[in-house]
Amino acid sequence: MKKIQMVDLQGQYAKIKEDVNNSIEQVLSTSAYINGPLVHEFQKNLEKYLDVKHVIPCANGTDALQIAMMGLGLEQGDEVITADFTFAATVEVIALLKLTPVLVDVDAKNFNIDIDALKKAITPKTKAIVPVHLFGQVANMDAIMEIAKEHNLYVIEDNAQAIGANYTFKNGKKQKAGTIGNVGTTSFFPSKNLGCYGDGGAIFTNDDKLAHTIRGIVNHGMYTRYYHDVVGVNSRLDSIQAGVLKAKLPNLNEYCNARRNAARFYNNAFAENSNIITPTAKSNATNHCNQICDVCDCHVFHQYTLQITNGKRDALHKHLLDKGIPNAIYYPVALHAQKAYTDKRYNESDFPVTNQLIETVISLPMHTELENEQLEFITKTIINFVG
Numbered sequence: 001m002k003k004i005q006m007v008d009l010q011g012q013y014a015k016i017k018e019d020v021n022n023s024i025e026q027v028l029s030t031s032a033y034i035n036g037p038l039v040h041e042f043q044k045n046l047e048k049y050l051d052v053k054h055v056i057p058c059a060n061g062t063d064a065l066q067i068a069m070m071g072l073g074l075e076q077g078d079e080v081i082t083a084d085f086t087f088a089a090t091v092e093v094i095a096l097l098k099l100t101p102v103l104v105d106v107d108a109k110n111f112n113i114d115i116d117a118l119k120k121a122i123t124p125k126t127k128a129i130v131p132v133h134l135f136g137q138v139a140n141m142d143a144i145m146e147i148a149k150e151h152n153l154y155v156i157e158d159n160a161q162a163i164g165a166n167y168t169f170k171n172g173k174k175q176k177a178g179t180i181g182n183v184g185t186t187s188f189f190p191s192k193n194l195g196c197y198g199d200g201g202a203i204f205t206n207d208d209k210l211a212h213t214i215r216g217i218v219n220h221g222m223y224t225r226y227y228h229d230v231v232g233v234n235s236r237l238d239s240i241q242a243g244v245l246k247a248k249l250p251n252l253n254e255y256c257n258a259r260r261n262a263a264r265f266y267n268n269a270f271a272e273n274s275n276i277i278t279p280t281a282k283s284n285a286t287n288h289c290n291q292i293c294d295v296c297d298c299h300v301f302h303q304y305t306l307q308i309t310n311g312k313r314d315a316l317h318k319h320l321l322d323k324g325i326p327n328a329i330y331y332p333v334a335l336h337a338q339k340a341y342t343d344k345r346y347n348e349s350d351f352p353v354t355n356q357l358i359e360t361v362i363s364l365p366m367h368t369e370l371e372n373e374q375l376e377f378i379t380k381t382i383i384n385f386v387g
């Protein structure tokens, strides 16, 4: 059996080596390292794939969030609601821009922002909601868009973990994650579902005016060269990374399927175990099934995350490492409890689900190259231990 890895970038590269190398050589042969033709080509290809009018590439997923918020003209004191259970980048940029982060609890069924908690957090100062499509599963966008419309709020989708996922609305309409709100953002960090070989990110929108504003912001606030109309940043996707992404994008659907297949194997293996809660991939809007089928492509499994309910999570974490099975706790601390983001406004009783998840979650190896033999070993080892 091959050594098990949390993410297998080497194995994936081996299969697309020629395409990736050709792209990189193309950049090297032209020396167009910044804003070269491959950046534009990748942008166009991604617009087509996502069926969105504008993709604006940038330097990383954190910048993408920051630039999206700058583009919407959010100002000091504006309240921005996001989930308590996520990677810190989301709340970090809210705080950096001197906006007021408002963290709310999540839903234990899908790890995404809890709709009732979201509704309760809205005040006259609320300006935007940032749903994070955590672990690759799209949040309840039917409800979120309805709430946003009712209260006149912007929706910024943090789609760093769910590129390629489809969301099916109640009325049957399908749309790609990240293209539903006013603006969506993503990260091309190497381990993300569409990763480059360095840092990268992008912003998506169907709003022509917002796209224009954002294109200036990523480039020092310039709309005409050397005329700075607004305060901007320097945030670029370099041509070599764009080349890697252009070579990988045609494989994204296949990558999503490979992840879903691994998730299905895991879910089937743990189905009978009463101490393990497996992730569901049920769309909030549809009732297709509780399992991971090809109809419900609302989940692209950036992470495969279990909840261990018999108190053995930490012991399992160590046991798996001893057996050579990498695994991780995403996330070990709730954002409202992080030193940088504590706030007197928060009560522990506001976060029952997040506080429970940080004690029970464990993420298993998840990538495009997992083999059945490895999956069998992982699942057997877990079932033997958890009982």
Ligand SMILES: *Cc1c(COP(=O)(O)O)cnc(C)c1O
Pocket (backbone or CB within 6 Å): 060, 061, 062, 063, 086, 087, 089, 090, 132, 158, 160, 161, 186, 187, 188, 189, 199, 200, 201
């Ligand atoms: C990875 C990630 C980011 C940040 O992306 P970078 O490219 O690392 O800056 C933001 N939000 C979420 C949910 C992420 O997973």
